[in-house]
Amino acid sequence: MIKVNRIVYAAFETPDLEGQIDHYTKIMGLTLVERDGDAAYLSASADHHTVVLRKGSDARCNALGFQLPPGTDLGDYDKQIQAHGLATERRSDAQPNIKDALIFADSKGTKIETFVEAEAANVGFQAAGISPNKLGHVAYNCTDVQGDVKFYCDVLGFKVSDWMGDFFAFLRCGPDHHTINLVQGAKTKMHHIAFELRDWSHIRDACDWLAKDRIPLVWGPVRHGIGHNISTYHRNADGQIIELFCELDRVNEELEIYEPRRTHQEFPQKGKVWDDIQLAANMWGTPPPDGFLD
Template sequence: MIKLSDIDHVQLGVEDLDSAAHSWQMEFGLIEREREGGSAFLACNYEPYSLVLSKTNTPGIVYAAYNLDPEFSLDDAEKHLKDHRIEYRRTEQAVEFKDPEGNGVQFVPYRPHRGQDVFPRTSRYTKDLHQAGPRRLGHVNYLTANLKQMVDFYVDIVGQEVADTLGPDAGAFMRIGADHHVNAFVNTGTPHFHHLAFDLIDFGQIRSSFDHLAQHGRWFPWGPVRHGIGGNLAGYVRLPEAECFVELYCDMEQIDQHHEPREFPDDRHSSNVWGMLPPRSYFRFDKETIDAERESLRSIWQ
């Protein structure tokens, strides 16, 4: 059995590396650490990086990478995948493989304090962190066509645990540590990467970030919301160029080692205790839907 420490970073493919790196810095407050081999490495905080942007002709998710527990090495990860007959590729930095729906996964070595020193962020000095950037990368979310298969794979092969489920077969939320979830699956019948999520300090920072993003022409198909499952305050920004959303959130439920998975009812309250379910466009990525969503055409009273 493999054991993880945390989510480490996400890699996205982009058509225009310079433009994408600039957007992530100007709009979301990330910092570009370095460029290497056609990739840009960006950080939220003091960590080496949380987001890798790579130039490609097929934009979208490339993989999500997870830190191994300190007791597990890349050799251990390689043996684990061999024992389960999972095809993989080994590099000096990672072990790479794919889940049943073709999403990339990486195991990377344990990074103590995610590359940071032992002191809290507020007690350190900096010459490069941007004002009001995210605290960290928090989780990823996928749409799936086979919920059980994906949950079983991420438990048995990736080493995550089920935190809670949405109904018996509508969704599942996966944990590694105290955060309610580091990964989630929503059963929509069609597989697609849905969003990566960044942890902010509080709702005031979410409000300021939304104001800032709106000034850059971004729009928000759903939010702000208070999720029933997970408990977090959140809002969702569409990134058409990356075929995904970015969630900005705070106040995620913290759960302990004795937590028993709960089955939340598949209803409005579990998704958003404040009000409405997400619009249908929230689960779609085709151009027609995005264009209509951008201009709120489906919200006009007929």
């Protein structure tokens, strides 16, 4: 089975293109590498783009970009995806740096844009703004969490790292504990996008950057039980939640155990269903605000 290798970018539609560009450049510290009409491409450092913004009537995340392993034959991958009964589209120059891509929809309607090769931007890290290491993961509310988990595992090759009860799944496509989160909700929509920071001091400095623009935290700082990362959450210009995190668990795939950390509850720590919801959500105790998972 050909599996996706890593998440590269998230693409958004926004009614406030300038406001979103402003947030992602001045606050988040991404670099605007290209502007094409009503589309903007922003990079965290190496990849040509980490976030794509397009002018639209609604604020939503409508596509995710995943890279396939080097040497993958995109035609073979196309056949693999079609074998699941999915309609695919082979597109040339789908993105400014991607010459050949295979595009299809996941079980909840989000476009999945897959590719093998992409030209790097090599812009490096901004000196100003939060300037994250990389895009870490994207979380979605969905109406059929079990069905969507099955899709990501069976079609894209993800593995389940942990479950919070039976309503919140954490999935990975590489050594990071999670790349996609799926949580049961009343309707399908992106819940948050998450960026990795260097360490706890970077989290502190990020909060100071947010404070300069009078952007309050929605929740945090917290230490999640699942994944054991330290995180904060705030809203961007479209009201979408952005998570900033560090110290996320990494998985030894051969042994299927997590690299040991002092914050673990078990040694070795392995994937499981967490029944202690409060511990799973925040080891430091403060629960999420009312309606946070809606």
